Amino acid sequence: MIGRRRDKASRLDSLRQRQRLPEPAAASDEHLINDMTAPPEPPIALTPEVACSPDTDPEILWHIAWHVPELRRWLVANPQASPELLEYVSQAGGPGVRRALEILLASIEED
Numbered sequence: 001m002i003g004r005r006r007d008k009a010s011r012l013d014s015l016r017q018r019q020r021l022p023e024p025a026a027a028s029d030e031h032l033i034n035d036m037t038a039p040p041e042p043p044i045a046l047t048p049e050v051a052c053s054p055d056t057d058p059e060i061l062w063h064i065a066w067h068v069p070e071l072r073r074w075l076v077a078n079p080q081a082s083p084e085l086l087e088y089v090s091q092a093g094g095p096g097v098r099r100a101l102e103i104l105l106a107s108i109e110e111d
Contacts, residue, residue, distance in 0.1 A: 052077040061085055069094035076100035 050056050051064050051074035061081060064071050065088050072089045073096035075081050081089075090101055 046071060048074040051075050054078060054080045056080070058082065058085075065089055065092065073097050073100040076104050 044050060044060065046060075046064055046068055048071060050060065051068075051071045056078070058080070061075055061078065062085060065075055065085055069092070072092065072094040075085060075089050076097065077100065086101075089097055
């Protein structure tokens with residue numbers, strides 16, 4: 001076990017010398033190196049709640065619009081959906097998109 005640790009340490013030193021890895025950080029910056037080796041967060045489950053949540057990142061909304069046609073109708077209900085996104089959704093179509101847009105436009109006319 002101790003031999004493995006030395007092997008790993010010598011490989012890390014070798015990579016640092018070749019400038020493939022950053023130099024060891026100061027104690028206060030140690031968390032930066034740990035973050036680089038941490039596993040990524042699990043992917044977001046794309047659901048109707050994610051599609052219509054105003055807290056959802058615009059990049060995720062666009063991903064839904066491009067790749068998940070069955071959730072496009074829920075993008076119409078998102079108050080943070082940009083006009084460009086709604087235009088794309090209206091032209092791309094999908095299950096229930098036309099009806100969702102009709103409801104949105106009717107609600108705008110009532111105001």
